[in-house]
Amino acid sequence: MPMNDKTFSNKMFDGVNYALLTLISLITIIPFIYIVSVSFASPSEVVKGGLLLVPTEFTLSAYKYIFSTGTMVKSIGVSIYVTALGTMINLMLTSITAYPLARPTLRGRRTLMLMILITMLFSGGMIPTYFVVKSLGLINTYWSLMIPTAISAFNLVVLKNFFQQVPDGLEDAARMDGCNDIGILFRIVLPLSMPAMATFGLFYAVGHWNTFFNAVIYINDSDKWPVQVVLRQIVLLSQDRIGDSTSQSDPADYLPQTIRMASIVVATVPIVLVYPFLQKHFAKGVLLGSVKG
Amino acid sequence: MNRKRSAALFCTIAFTAGTLAGCTGSGAPAKEESAGAGNNTPLEVTIATPQVGEAPKKGSDIEQAMEKYTNAKIDIQWIPDAAFEDKKNIMIASSEMPKAFKVKANASTLNAIQSGLFWEIGPLLKEYKNLSELSPMYYDNIKVDGKLYGLPLYRDIGRAGIVYRKDWFDALGLKPPVTLDDWYNVAKAVAEKDPDKNSQADTYGFFLDKNYNDPVQSNSFMTRLSVPNGAPNKWGVENGKIVAEFMTQPYMDTMKLLRRMFQEKLINQDFSIVQTADSDNKWNAGKVGIRVNTVVTASATSFDNVSKSTPNAVVDVVPFTGPSGLKIPAETGNNGFYLFPKSSVKTEAELKRLLGFFDKLLDADMSTLLTRGVEGKHFTKTADGKAQFKDLTLFNLEVKPYRDSLPSFETTGKGIPLKQNELQAKGSKIAAENLQSVVPNVALTFNSQTYTEKGVELDNMIRDAQTKYIMGKIDDAGWQAELDKWLKAGGQKVIDEYTAEYAKTKK
Numbered sequence: 001m002p003m004n005d006k007t008f009s010n011k012m013f014d015g016v017n018y019a020l021l022t023l024i025s026l027i028t029i030i031p032f033i034y035i036v037s038v039s040f041a042s043p044s045e046v047v048k049g050g051l052l053l054v055p056t057e058f059t060l061s062a063y064k065y066i067f068s069t070g071t072m073v074k075s076i077g078v079s080i081y082v083t084a085l086g087t088m089i090n091l092m093l094t095s096i097t098a099y100p101l102a103r104p105t106l107r108g109r110r111t112l113m114l115m116i117l118i119t120m121l122f123s124g125g126m127i128p129t130y131f132v133v134k135s136l137g138l139i140n141t142y143w144s145l146m147i148p149t150a151i152s153a154f155n156l157v158v159l160k161n162f163f164q165q166v167p168d169g170l171e172d173a174a175r176m177d178g179c180n181d182i183g184i185l186f187r188i189v190l191p192l193s194m195p196a197m198a199t200f201g202l203f204y205a206v207g208h209w210n211t212f213f214n215a216v217i218y219i220n221d222s223d224k225w226p227v228q229v230v231l232r233q234i235v236l237l238s239q240d241r242i243g244d245s246t247s248q249s250d251p252a253d254y255l256p257q258t259i260r261m262a263s264i265v266v267a268t269v270p271i272v273l274v275y276p277f278l279q280k281h282f283a284k285g286v287l288l289g290s291v292k293g
Numbered sequence: 294m295n296r297k298r299s300a301a302l303f304c305t306i307a308f309t310a311g312t313l314a315g316c317t318g319s320g321a322p323a324k325e326e327s328a329g330a331g332n333n334t335p336l337e338v339t340i341a342t343p344q345v346g347e348a349p350k351k352g353s354d355i356e357q358a359m360e361k362y363t364n365a366k367i368d369i370q371w372i373p374d375a376a377f378e379d380k381k382n383i384m385i386a387s388s389e390m391p392k393a394f395k396v397k398a399n400a401s402t403l404n405a406i407q408s409g410l411f412w413e414i415g416p417l418l419k420e421y422k423n424l425s426e427l428s429p430m431y432y433d434n435i436k437v438d439g440k441l442y443g444l445p446l447y448r449d450i451g452r453a454g455i456v457y458r459k460d461w462f463d464a465l466g467l468k469p470p471v472t473l474d475d476w477y478n479v480a481k482a483v484a485e486k487d488p489d490k491n492s493q494a495d496t497y498g499f500f501l502d503k504n505y506n507d508p509v510q511s512n513s514f515m516t517r518l519s520v521p522n523g524a525p526n527k528w529g530v531e532n533g534k535i536v537a538e539f540m541t542q543p544y545m546d547t548m549k550l551l552r553r554m555f556q557e558k559l560i561n562q563d564f565s566i567v568q569t570a571d572s573d574n575k576w577n578a579g580k581v582g583i584r585v586n587t588v589v590t591a592s593a594t595s596f597d598n599v600s601k602s603t604p605n606a607v608v609d610v611v612p613f614t615g616p617s618g619l620k621i622p623a624e625t626g627n628n629g630f631y632l633f634p635k636s637s638v639k640t641e642a643e644l645k646r647l648l649g650f651f652d653k654l655l656d657a658d659m660s661t662l663l664t665r666g667v668e669g670k671h672f673t674k675t676a677d678g679k680a681q682f683k684d685l686t687l688f689n690l691e692v693k694p695y696r697d698s699l700p701s702f703e704t705t706g707k708g709i710p711l712k713q714n715e716l717q718a719k720g721s722k723i724a725a726e727n728l729q730s731v732v733p734n735v736a737l738t739f740n741s742q743t744y745t746e747k748g749v750e751l752d753n754m755i756r757d758a759q760t761k762y763i764m765g766k767i768d769d770a771g772w773q774a775e776l777d778k779w780l781k782a783g784g785q786k787v788i789d790e791y792t793a794e795y796a797k798t799k800k
Contacts, residue, residue, distance in 0.1 A: 043601070044601045044602070069347060069690065071347055071348075126379065126382075126383065127382070127383055127386045127387070130383050130386075130387060131387065134387065212375075212376075213376060213379075216372070216373050216375070216376035216379075216380060217376065217379065217380060217383060220370050222344070222348035222371050223350075225373075229373050232373060232375050233344060233346075233347070233373055233374070233375075
């Protein structure tokens with residue numbers, strides 16, 4: 001009897017578990033499915049309202065509209081460029097800053113850390129920062145999207161702590177074999193820190209992909225806008241009320257919801273594609289067994 | 294958070310502005326010569342304006358045509374709408390302003406104008422044929438301390454109208470509502486008699502959204518509904534004193550009507566949280582009898598949209614009349630305005646040429662270009678000399694951004710008239726006739742220190758109270774208590790300050 005009881009409660013537990021997890025994953029996934037399916041549906045179907053998970057009438061017209069001008073394609077190109085180069089700069093600068101700070105031998109590292117931590121609490125504010133960027137001659141260049149955000153203080157601190165956990169023994173061994181500090185960082189510490197690098201790389205990459213505010217502030221030339229700025233414009237545009245004050249009344253003012261959703265899909269898919277490639281790094285425990293006690 | 298940030302911003306702007314004013318003073322004389330050198334050289338016109346749709350390429354056909362006609366070199370910087378205010382503040386602070394800067398009237402704009410960053414253009418206007426012949430109301434509405442700094446992007450002033458489902462009204466034997474009782478009867482009939490014949494109680498006489506009582510916009514539903522019944526447009530005058538609309542009897546009557554309709558489930562029960570887009574969708578889906586949140590010139594669009602879901606729908610439009618005849622709230626008559634910064638427009642001579650540029654945009658040729666596009670490409674001429682759009686998608690892509698960002702009149706301009714269908718023509722006609730019977734917002738250009746500081750808070754207080762009252766959460770006594778609270782929190786001060794300004798104008 002007790003035996004039975006246990007399996008019963010086990011089953012109950014599993015059942016509730018599955019039900020709950022299914023519910024939660026549905027809550028997360030349904031908006032995505034909705035967006036994708038609306039983007040493929042015909043406008044007249046969407047107008048009728050309701051939750052549309054599978055369009056009855058499959059059409060690519062929304063995507064045709066988006067790609068009818070070069071704007072979206074171009075902005076995706078800009079975003080890919082800024083994301084790829086920007087993330088490399090981020091990882092490079094963050095790791096070569098974090099590593100020395102993680103070594104107990106660096107003198108004055110407490111003061112340095114303090115100065116870095118202060119920037120997490122206080123920022124210069126929008127206009128002073130703009131002046132700095134402007135006097136560096138970065139206005140209206142892609143660099144203005146990469147340089148000011150080159151190091152995130154938070155990521156730096158976490159990465160520093162991660163480096164501190166790399167066993168000293170490994171470093172001593174490398175030094176014994178004639179490796180200098182830079183060699184230790186690039187040959188020993190970084191390869192061992194791939195999970196951390198993958199994580200921060202992803203943080204930074206998503207940050208660059210989503211860059212909106214900096215782009216609007218620092219980039220004046222509409223040809224150089226990244227995808228989020230264009231996306232925002234499209235989404236806002238189609239939210240326009242017909243004949244509201246921004247436009248004079250006009251029959252075709254109203255972009256159908258399908259186009260709105262299709263642009264969201266187009267702007268989201270590239271960055272989502274990055275995740276699977278980084279997946280393997282998250283699972284690996286590289287440090288296991290590297291030092292024998 | 295936001296308030297703190299903007300407060301800090303103002304200090305910075307004020308400070309920087311002061312510093313920069315000093316800088317420009319010393320550099321001015323040298324440039325003056327070059328500006329006055331030859332008036333045949335093309336005028337350099339740099340413009341910054343919020344983006345409409347996709348940003349057109351630099352040097353597009355339209356830009357070139359404008360440049361040729363006005364002898365100018367045009368450089369337009371399109372700024373995404375979403376971050377426009379921040380960008381504007383940065384541009385003002387860093388003095389990187391274009392020669393013509395399109396802004397909206399708000400606290401930071403007012404502040405910048407009052408600190409003397411922009412040219413006053415009022416006295417110069419009479420030299421320009423097109424600009425000076427327009428109704429003075431357009432200019433009066435954007436004056437600051439009685440002076441005109443901005444060149445408005447003109448919009449219709451009287452835009453309210455009743456766009457309704459004629460097929461339903463005919464079937465149910467209804468007429469477009471005039472009195473408040475009519476509104477009640479219409480809503481009751483549409484809600485209960487199932488005009489869409491699907492045996493479900495899913496139709497509404499009209500569908501409210503959360504902006505129904507927007508305290509700033511004169512096109513809010515509450516204002517549109519109560520003005521024809523005798524309420525003031527946002528702010529009115531009673532016995533020489535300024536009063537808020539919600540302190541007047543006609544407005545209260547409207548609130549009582551909505552309260553009763555809410556109780557009887559004749560209006561949507563979730564009105565306080567519904568987005569405007571959702572209420573548009575309800576209309577588009579063919580569930581709504583009267584469309585309240587639209588402008589009269591959009592009646593044809595309303596018809597197009599509802600026909601997609603309900604092919605046999607019939608839509609008509611009538612003026613928004615009340616018991617005392619046609620009376621509608623005047624809207625501001627602009628979608629922002631152009632300012633001319635002193636830091637980039639160095640001399641009055643240059644300012645005059647700039648105004649000349651904008652004046653020329655209202656000429657017949659330019660008006661046609663901005664509102665119809667290029668003949669053969671965007672529109673064709675019909676036999677009776679009217680313009681008919683050839684490719685609307687192309688027009689929206691290539692011409693609309695300019696039309697909506699530069700001064701132009703879509704239907705009443707000097708360009709080739711547009712061939713309109715019956716509904717469009719009816720809508721435009723009502724908009725034009727509305728102009729004769731608009732009720733202006735008395736306090737529109739008045740300054741109130743208290744309102745600048747606490748306006749948002751005060752507005753929210755009264756909005757919440759209105760919503761609570763309509764939803765039946767508070768009774769008349771409760772409403773009176775909320776009103777007293779509002780008066781104490783600063784409402785009375787706003788009224789006093791407006792009254793003082795009003796007294797000044799009467800002298």
